[in-house]
Amino acid sequence: MDILIWILIAVFFVLSFVSIVFPIIPGPLVLWIGFLLYFFFLDGSNLSAIFWVAMVLLTGLLIVADIIANSYFVKRFGGSKWGERAAAIGVIVGSFILPPFGIIIVPFAAVFIVELLQRKTSKDAWMASLGSLMGFLGGSIAKIVIQVIMIVWFLIEI
Numbered sequence: 001m002d003i004l005i006w007i008l009i010a011v012f013f014v015l016s017f018v019s020i021v022f023p024i025i026p027g028p029l030v031l032w033i034g035f036l037l038y039f040f041f042l043d044g045s046n047l048s049a050i051f052w053v054a055m056v057l058l059t060g061l062l063i064v065a066d067i068i069a070n071s072y073f074v075k076r077f078g079g080s081k082w083g084e085r086a087a088a089i090g091v092i093v094g095s096f097i098l099p100p101f102g103i104i105i106v107p108f109a110a111v112f113i114v115e116l117l118q119r120k121t122s123k124d125a126w127m128a129s130l131g132s133l134m135g136f137l138g139g140s141i142a143k144i145v146i147q148v149i150m151i152v153w154f155l156i157e158i
Helices: 002-021 027-041 049-076 081-094 102-117 122-157
Strands: none
Touching: 002 027, 002 122, 027 049, 027 122, 049 081, 049 122, 081 102, 081 122, 102 122
16 A cells, blocks of 8 residues: 555645646645645654645745746846736647747747737837746746755655
8 A cells, every 4th residue: 555655645746846837737836735635644743733734835936936936037127917828828828839848939929919909019029028938947946946946855854
């Protein structure tokens, strides 16, 4: 039975990384399922209160990593508030269209179109779209780092 639980924990941890490419999978939730499987079915006493507090804080950071990165890079590359919103919506829509490439292509195109509709030059719209791409990549890297920290901390605790 323990081996089955460990296999499930590993599957959920892997799924948390798959969620970076397929945002339809709730990465933080599947990480927590792995933690809770260990807690309830194996030996939860190994996980300290500091671990749980840290996981809550890191989960919050994990959830907002995309939003912060997208917003920062779209602004930095000259995008508007509407461009930021288009990028966020584009990531969600893109996860359903041409996965996994849609989460790169759709926000890029959406920001470009939105910026052009606001009478920006094609060069400015292109730069804002590049900002969206950089935001996605930056957010993805941040999520990978945070998830690795969470999983390594978990493994150290047990």
